Amino acid sequence: xxxxxxxxxxxxxxxxxxxxxxxxxxxxxxxxxxxxxxxxxxxxxxxxxxxxxxxxxxxxxxxxxxxxxxxxxxxxxxxxxxxxxxxxxxxxxxxxxxxxxxxxxxxxxxxxxxxxxxxxxxxxxxxxxxxxxxxxxxxxxxxxxxxxxxxxxxxxxxxxxxxxxxxxxxxxxxxxxxxxxxxxxxxxxxxxxxxxxxxxxxxxxxxxxxxxxxxxxxxxxxxxxxxxxxxxxxxxxxxxxxxxxxxxxxxxxxxxxxxxxxxxxxxxxxxxxxxxxxxxxxxxxxxxxxxxxxxxxxxxxxxxxxxxxxxxxxxxxxxx
Numbered sequence: 314x315x316x317x318x319x320x321x322x323x324x325x326x327x328x329x330x331x332x333x334x335x336x337x338x339x340x341x342x343x344x345x346x347x348x349x350x351x352x353x354x355x356x357x358x359x360x361x362x363x364x365x366x367x368x369x370x371x372x373x374x375x376x377x378x379x380x381x382x383x384x385x386x387x388x389x390x391x392x393x394x395x396x397x398x399x400x401x402x403x404x405x406x407x408x409x410x411x412x413x414x415x416x417x418x419x420x421x422x423x424x425x426x427x428x429x430x431x432x433x434x435x436x437x438x439x440x441x442x443x444x445x446x447x448x449x450x451x452x453x454x455x456x457x458x459x460x461x462x463x464x465x466x467x468x469x470x471x472x473x474x475x476x477x478x479x480x481x482x483x484x485x486x487x488x489x490x491x492x493x494x495x496x497x498x499x500x501x502x503x504x505x506x507x508x509x510x511x512x513x514x515x516x517x518x519x520x521x522x523x524x525x526x527x528x529x530x531x532x533x534x535x536x537x538x539x540x541x542x543x544x545x546x547x548x549x550x551x552x553x554x555x556x557x558x559x560x561x562x563x564x565x566x567x568x569x570x571x572x573x574x575x576x577x578x579x580x581x582x583x584x585x586x587x588x589x590x591x592x593x594x595x596x597x598x599x600x601x602x603x604x605x606x607x608x609x610x611x612x613x614x615x616x617x618x619x620x621x622x623x624x625x626x627x628x629x630x631x632x633x
Contacts, residue, residue: 316396316397317345319347319401320332323354324353336364338430339431349369350371351377368477376491384491389412405426417458420461421458427442427567428468431464439452440452440454447586507541507542509542517532517542518532520578523549531625538628541574547562561588572593572595573593575595577598580604580605580608593610594608595610595612596608
């Protein structure tokens with residue numbers, strides 16, 4: 314069976330969930346070979362092996378931390394040359410998509426971004442995408458070179474499938490471009506204790522109907538009762554009620570959780586483009602004609618200031 318490269322997103326050896334999802338998808342089209350780079354790369358092996366990696370290629374160098382993107386592209390290119398894979402899978406983060414695009418250009422291959430599913434095909438892996446603001450679903454494949462495919466978080470359930478996970482050192486020669494963009498400083502993001510927005514299984518969002526930054530505490534309380542991430546519509550973000558990093562929509566972040574709860578959000582097409590692939594959608598809005606209700610699985614016509622606190626309390630009671 315052909316091998317499939319999986320780029321590992323990790324923090325000091327702690328593997329992030331989207332990578333484990335990629336391993337699950339990779340097993341459908343070949344044998345997963347993980348590529349772990351940077352500090353703690355070798356510490357990823359146990360988790361990767363547990364989820365199906367037959368081999369883990371590792372490499373650590375200061376360039377991965379000191380410079381942006383290109384050193385990782387150099388490493389993935391080296392892995393492609395060493396393995397000759399059937400495909401390369403990369404998480405659909407902002408960095409992941411840039412790495413994938415640069416890699417595809419380097420190796421003369423086609424690229425598919427933001428896939429939500431992957432299956433084996435007679436002429437190579439077939440990717441499913443949600444396109445035109447998630448109004449249509451398409452299936453496509455790369456017709457030239459080694460397919461480079463980025464996959465949106467929460468596109469597949471993580472499945473354990475123990476494999477050898479043998480660790481091998483990857484030989485990498487950095488290009489002249491690798492040191493072109495240097496990282497001059499870092500400011501740690503203040504932790505909220507909530508899951509990362511794009512990776513969360515549950516997202517609770519607030520929009521114009523929240524009517525003020527001080528009222529987002531209601532949205533946060535519901536999110537915390539569910540162990541969810543907090544999102545916001547563009548209207549709420551532009552008004553300064555919530556940080557831009559939490560914006561969901563076409564000009565913000567795309568999310569695809571198991572459950573999405575929209576509170577006081579009308580459902581403009583720009584917002585729908587960022588959350589329409591959510592598995593179950595619930596909306597609370599006092600306007601029965603709000604476009605969001607055309608999309609939802611469950612809708613509540615009511616004042617969010619009455620409905621959301623009651624929902625939060627009911628969840629707390631059920632959780633005991």
